[in-house]
Amino acid sequence: MILFIKLLLAHLLGDFIWQPNSWVSHKEAKKHKSIYLYLHIILHGVLATILVGEIQFIPYATFIAITHGFIDLIKLNFQTKKTKRTWFIVDQIAHILILIGVVLIYKNEPITFHGFGNQFWILITGILFITKPTSIFIKTIISIWNPESQNSNQDNSLASAGNYIGILERLFVFCFILTGHFEAIGFLLAAKSIFRFGDLKEAKDRKLTEYVLIGTLISFGTAIITGLIVQALLQLL
Template sequence: MSEILAALLLAHAVADFLLQPDWMVRRKREPWVLLAHAAVVLALSQLALGHVASPWVLGLAALHLAIDAVKTHLARPGLAAFLADQAAHLAVILGVALLAPDLWETGLWAALPERFAALPHYMLLAAGLILATRAGGVAVGLLMRAQAAEDPPARGLPKGGTTIGYLERGLIFILILSGQPEATGFLIAAKSILRFGAVSEDRAASEYVIIGTLASFGLAIATALAVQHLATGLPPLEIPGPTP
């Protein structure tokens, strides 16, 4: 089951956060845009599992389409809608893994030689990194939108804050999975020092930075811990040493 979760999580992460540009998100009310996104979900899920005509994969794509349609037409845009949408997608992925536990074993990739046994592990790591950085960025951005509207922060480099967020969440994800969670404290300290001069005299700016930082770090840590938990059900990731 863990292999199925790893494969479908990667397909979902790539479809929703790498291959869904802003124009597609804005035009989701157009049926052809919604169908195009569902087709991407279907193709990536088929590729990740090594199944072309599985009814479970077709059903997953159909449910993804339905969830997105409900969110687009009925939900009010914001953080709550985003979290509910993602929770629904993850619930569908978990449901498929539970109801069709042989999807991985009957797929193309299960027949690969033994040296490819860690493929699901790589899929899970890639999915976790995308979710920590890109999905985390969307969530933090939605959280901070209200604060920015009430008291806009000082302007910096174009997309500078977004890039910093990607980097810090990616570093936290890597540090935790490499067995160095205590190093995240140094990131918090470094960011606090670098931001001190800009926000020390501005209470609103200080609170804005603190809220954004804690949310960003918290999402990255939660994602890394979830990946660690799921990885316990996968073959160990073995990196061969140099050949003598």
């Protein structure tokens, strides 16, 4: 179990946290000619090796890195603007299946770094997942609607404020789940609804209201599910 957690953490770091948008754009434009594709592949291999902490895992980490690059290359060559959302989901599922396959094949127990117990790896992976990776997942899932506000040119909101608000609310929900304060989740959802009510009323746009509602429910739902999974895993230790 801990092996999969560490490989998932390496995947989240390599695919979301330490992959700038400029890398993604360059890969989409140049495909196999992009230097960032190969840096991305190397990064995944290095992260998997370091986090597992076993010399004998290097061949498996190399396999993960190569298959990761192969899967990415297929996506880059076959996705279009209309199918980008579908290929993103297929791409992520394929990467996770590869990790599961490696876990089933690899027999050794990964090293636990001094001072870092299994609880640490489970917690840090859960926390990391509900930050930038979940933001990208939500953005990708609801991008099929993407309503255009009539007042988009007059939007005075802070840059990336919505993204940071979403991350913070998921972190709060995650903490509430682990501490057993489920009632606080309802309070947080109600508070956000009150603050958003004015904006949605002013916009008078039903599509925008539905768009925000879907995004909010997915955000809260993901945080709740992640918190419950992490809580269950911690109880198994």
